[in-house]
């Protein structure tokens with residue numbers, strides 16, 4: 001296994017649209033960067049098909065991708081994370097790409113940043129959005145190519161997860177793995193960054209709704225993740241698991 005120093009964890013999120021990273025892991029990313037770890041995000045599309053502004057603002061459709069990219073960059077900075085890697089696909093067109101070609105783009109970035117933990121959507125993409133499912137498939141391919149069978153380079157692969165009762169409440173058709181609460185990160189101390197980040201996605205109605213929902217909800221606040229079946233069998237003893245659980 002790659003020699004591990006808890007002073008230098010590298011977190012890599014791989015998501016479909018600007019705002020997915022914040023909904024899935026905003027609080028966790030801030031916790032990690034606060035402790036001096038490296039946080040990276042790959043965003044596959046510009047989110048061109050999202051809503052065109054909130055609160056009376058009206059963004060032109062052709063400007064939406066650049067507006068959302070700006071919102072994402074501002075948030076990454078506020079989280080203490082590195083600037084995002086933009087793959088610049090068009091919203092809802094990710095599934096038209098050859099999954100292997102998309103995987104190579106993700107793999108190149110993995111080789112560059114050498115992640116200890118890779119976070120991406122699970123098989124249902126939480127919402128069954130085709131871009132979310134496509135990014136899941138290609139990240140899995142990239143992860144398997146990156147992971148060295150000799151045991152070196154074995155990052156942990158995790159998916160945002162939602163407990164069974166909440167999934168039912170929102171009628172989410174999750175795959176079984178996405179209901180596993182393998183890693184539960186207490187984000188009470190960073191929830192304000194997550195809410196501010198969601199609010200900062202001023203173009204997006206659902207980000208505003210999620211921000212309002214989180215603001216109204218009593219704590220404790222947490223983010224939860226399932227460990228992918230593709231991670232090593234003894235993932236419980238992976239040093240990153242122990243570290244994330246102690247956060």
Ligand SMILES: [Zn+2]
Nearest residue numbers: 016017020129
């Ligand atoms: Zn999305």
